[in-house]
Amino acid sequence: MSRVISFCNQKGGVGKTTSCANLGLCLSKKGYKVLCIDFDPQANLTNCLTTEEMIELDKNNHFNTILDLFFTDKPFSKVVIHSKENLDLLPASLALSKFNAFVKDSADDRFKLRSLIKTAKLREKYDYILVDSCPTIDTLVFNVLFASDEIIIPVKISEFSYQGMLSFVSTINAVNNTGITDLTIKGFLINQYEPRRTLDKELEEKINEVAKEAEVPVFKTKIRNLAEIERFNISLSDVNEDFKKFTEEFLSL
Numbered sequence: 444m445s446r447v448i449s450f451c452n453q454k455g456g457v458g459k460t461t462s463c464a465n466l467g468l469c470l471s472k473k474g475y476k477v478l479c480i481d482f483d484p485q486a487n488l489t490n491c492l493t494t495e496e497m498i499e500l501d502k503n504n505h506f507n508t509i510l511d512l513f514f515t516d517k518p519f520s521k522v523v524i525h526s527k528e529n530l531d532l533l534p535a536s537l538a539l540s541k542f543n544a545f546v547k548d549s550a551d552d553r554f555k556l557r558s559l560i561k562t563a564k565l566r567e568k569y570d571y572i573l574v575d576s577c578p579t580i581d582t583l584v585f586n587v588l589f590a591s592d593e594i595i596i597p598v599k600i601s602e603f604s605y606q607g608m609l610s611f612v613s614t615i616n617a618v619n620n621t622g623i624t625d626l627t628i629k630g631f632l633i634n635q636y637e638p639r640r641t642l643d644k645e646l647e648e649k650i651n652e653v654a655k656e657a658e659v660p661v662f663k664t665k666i667r668n669l670a671e672i673e674r675f676n677i678s679l680s681d682v683n684e685d686f687k688k689f690t691e692e693f694l695s696l
């Protein structure tokens with residue numbers, strides 16, 4: 444049975460999309476069948492994992508997105524994009540920002556992604572389903588939390604990066620307390636680490652302290668600040684060494 448793993452943190456710009464795209468690429472290269480789901484209206488994951496040729500625009504410059512699976516009768520096969528061997532993508536667009544307006548945040552509205560994964564039999568089709576979430580705590584994010592088995596929380600090394608970690612963990616714990624789901628927090632993933640910077644070592648210690656308090660593990664692999672992936676310069680053909688190491692650690696857990 445496949446697992447649904449989501450990249451969440453209500454703090455913006457910490458590496459959710461970058462980690463999701465790179466783990467997806469690494470797992471697919473190893474031969475696992477992977478579906479990446481873009482659940483952020485910013486659609487950064489969609490930009491990372493597609494080329495212009497992959498996206499079929501209609502006459503209104505619109506392409507099918509995950510929103511069409513919720514609010515039209517378009518089938519999964521008409522929306523999914525084949526990004527590369529073993530790697531598919533359910534794309535998003537800015538239109539996903541209308542999701543919160545379409546729904547009332549009733550219990551049912553929080554289960555739309557969970558229901559989609561079930562009705563489209565996505566767990567049967569893929570080994571790993573990776574979801575990129577947005578930097579908010581709203582109905583979109585609750586959909587991600589209720590649809591997931593495991594959460595990875597990327598944390599960017601920067602001043603105050605550890606702030607908000609505890610409150611986000613308590614949001615996840617509150618979701619678990621509903622008894623509807625049993626989320627495991629796989630760990631905090633330290634991102635944009637500069638090994639030569641003394642400040643980063645101090646911040647790492649602080650993150651470790653907060654993680655201990657929250658009873659959440661921290662991945663041993665730290666992702667360095669990598670010039671080659673600044674501004675989403677993610678290559679579909681070549682994955683960075685830090686993410687290869689992170690993938691090995693992920694698979695060993």
Ligand SMILES: Nc1ncnc2c1ncn2[C@@H]1O[C@H](COP(=O)(O)OP(=O)(O)OP(=O)(O)O)[C@@H](O)[C@H]1O
Nearest residue numbers: 455456457458459460461578668669672673674675
């Ligand atoms: N290890 C890294 N080295 C260098 N640049 C990075 C690294 N990780 C992320 N970035 C860059 O930092 C920016 C923010 O990363 P990313 O978009 O992955 O964060 P995010 O948490 O998904 O942001 P948002 O909350 O807006 O969705 C991007 O421009 C990305 O290319």
Ligand SMILES: [Mg+2]
Nearest residue numbers: 459460483487
């Ligand atoms: Mg993002």
